[in-house]
Amino acid sequence: MSLLVIENIRFQIEDKVLYQDASIVLHHGEHVGVTGANGVGKSTLLKMLQGELLPDSGEIVWQPNTQVGYLDQHLTIDPTLSIYDFMALAYRDLVEAERALNAIYASMSVDTSDAVLAKAARLQSQLEAQDFYRISHRIEQVAAGLGIAPLGMQTAMGQLSGGQRHKVMLAKLLLEQAEVMLLDEPTNFLDAEHVTWLAEFLNQYTGTFMVVSHDEAFLESITTAIFDIDQSKIRKYKGSYQQALEQKAQQSETQHKQYLAQQKKMDKLATYIRKNGAGVNARIAKGRKKQLAKMVPIEKTRRVSR
Template sequence: MNELYCQSADGDMAKLNMAARYQEELERKEFYLIDTKIEQVATGLGLTAIGLDRPIEQMSGGQRAKVILAKLLLEKPDILLLDEPTNFLDKEHVTWLAEYLSSLPNAFLAVSHDYDFLEKISTRICDIDNEKITKYFGTYSEFTRKKALLREDYIRQYAAQQKTIKKTEEFIRRNIAGRKSKMARGRQKQLDRMDKMEALEQKEIKPHFRFEALPLTTTEHLKVKHLDVGYHYPVLSDISFSIKGGEKIVMTGFNGIGKSTLLKTLISQIPSLSGGFRFSEQVKIGYFEQELAWADIEKTPIQIVSDAYPSLTIKDVRKCLAGCGISSKHAMQEIGTLSGGEQAKVKMCLLMMKPCNFLIMDEPTNHLDALAKESLKTALEEFEGTVLLVSHEEAFYRDWTQKVINIEKKI
C-alpha cells in the first residue's frame, strides 16, 4: 500500500485508484481491526491465559480445539457449522460464545447437548426424530414444550385411527361372505386407500450403566510425584498427588490445561517427560477416553463388542448394548454413522464388560443426553472401586465425589 501511494505521488491516477480500491477492500475486511478482533476472541475462549505465542505442538488437545474454534470465528463465514462447540470450554467461555453467536449477523448451525447454551443461542430448532427432521421456531425450551404437545396429539390421533382400523377389519371379517359382502369390499377399499399413521418409536431408551468392581483395599493405590506431562514440551509440570482405594475423585482445571494429557500419561498411552507415578499391584484400570476414535469406522457396535469379547454370544452382545441404550437398529449400523452420544454408549458398553477396581473417566458426559448422564452418575456412585474423573460439569459430580484435585493450583 505504501509503495502504491508513493508511486501515485507524481500524479499516476491508475496507481492512486488501485490504492483506493485496495484500501476500501481492507476496510471492508476489517483489516485494521484484526488485532482487536483476535484479542476479543482469544480472551473470550480462554486462549489469552494459555499464551498466544505458545507453539501448537506444546498445547493439549483441548487447547488446540480452542485455537481451531477461534480461527473459525475470526474467518466470519457466511454459514458457521459448529459440532459440540462447548465441549472444551469453561462456563464463562460458554457464556461468551453464546453472546458472540447471538450477535452474529450471519447464519450458524450448532449441534450441542448443552441445553442452557442452546437456550441462549437458538431462534430455530431442527429436531431429528423417527428419521424425520422437523423445524421449530423459538428457543430450546419453547421447542421442548411444542414437541411434547405435538407428540401427545399424534398419539391421540394414532390411537383413534387404530380403533377405526380394528373396527373396520372386524366388519369386513364378519360380512365378506354374507349379504353385506358388497359393503365389506367397499370398506376394504377404504382401508387400502387410508393414509395409515406409523407408530412412534419409544421416545428415548434409558441406559442402565453398571461397572463390576474387583476387590481393592483402602490403602494408597496411586502415587504421583513431581510429574511433567506433554507430547514434546510440558503442558503440566511438577504434579503430585495420591489416591486411596474406594475414593471418588474429580480432577478440575480450565479446559485445555492438559488434564486429558495427564490421564493418558497415567495409563501409559504417552510417556511422562519427567518425574514419576506408581499404581499398586492390586489395581486393574478401566479407562474411558474422551475422543471417539475407532480402528474401523465401518464396523457395527455388535462387531466391535464381539471382537473385543469373542467368548460372548451375539445374544449377550445385543443384551449389553441394549442395556447401554443402543437400539437394535443402531447396533447393526456402522459405528461411524452413529451420533456422538450413541458412540459414547458403545464405549461405555466395552468398559462395563471388563471388571476393574480403578475407573479413569475423561469427560464421559460430553456426548450424553440427560437420561444417560443420570444413569452414569448412579453407576459411578454405586461403584465400589476408585474413580478418577475429569469433568467440567459440576452438576454431574457434585453429589458423589469426595475429593477435588484442582490442577490449576498445581501449576
C-alpha cells in the same frame, strides 16, 4: 430467503439408514440447533453440508456463492505459526491488501502515476471499509472470550494440546464471519464462562448458523429454530429449544391420539365382522371396502378369519 434446500435425501452407513426422504430448508439469518439422540446423524449432516460426504440420493442445494465456514478437522496447520498469526489468517485478504498498499507507498518515490495512486486509494478504502485497523483488537477480544489469551498469543500452534487447538480453530472461525457457520459441539473444551461468552457472540451474530450441541441451556440461549433428527427424518421447529421440545411432544401426542382412534375404528370393524360373519363383505360398498382393507393390519385379519 432460503439459503439451503435439502430435498428427499437418503443416506446409509453400513446397515444403518440415517436419513430417508428427509427434507428441510434453512433460511437466511436463522440460528439453528441440530438435535437428536446419539448416533442419529447430526455430525454426518454437517459433514454433508460441508461437502465432505454426499447423500446416496436426493439433493443438497446451497444458494450460489454462499460462504460456509466450519472447523476443518483435517486442516494441516503450520506448527511454527503463533496463535496470533493463525487467528489473523481469518483476515488473510486484508493482510495481503495492506502488504500491497505498503509496497505501493514504498515505491511512490519512483512511481507516482495516476494508476498507482488510484490503486493505493482503492486498497486504503478497502482496509477502512473492513475495519482493518481494528483487527488486533478483535483478535484479542475473541482470544479473551474463549480463554485463549492465557496460553500466550505468541505460543506456537505446534505446542498446543488437541483441546487448545480446537479452541483456537473455533476462534478463527468466529473471526471469519462467514455467511453461514456450521458448528459441531463447539462448547467441547470450553469452561462455563467461555460457553457464556460464545452464546453472547452467537446471539449477536447477524449471519446464519447451525450448531450441534448436547448443552440444552446453551441451545436454549442461542437458537431461533431447531432441526431435530428422529427416525431418519429431519423436522424443523421454529422458536427456542424449549419451544421445539413442546411442539415435538404435542405432535407426537397428536399422532398417538390418531393412532388410538384408528385402532378403535379397527376393533369396531373387527367386532362387526365377527358378529355378522360371512356376507359382510357384500354389504360394504366397493370403495369403502378398499379403504378398510388398507386399515386392517395383518394380525387383525388373521384374528378375524380364525
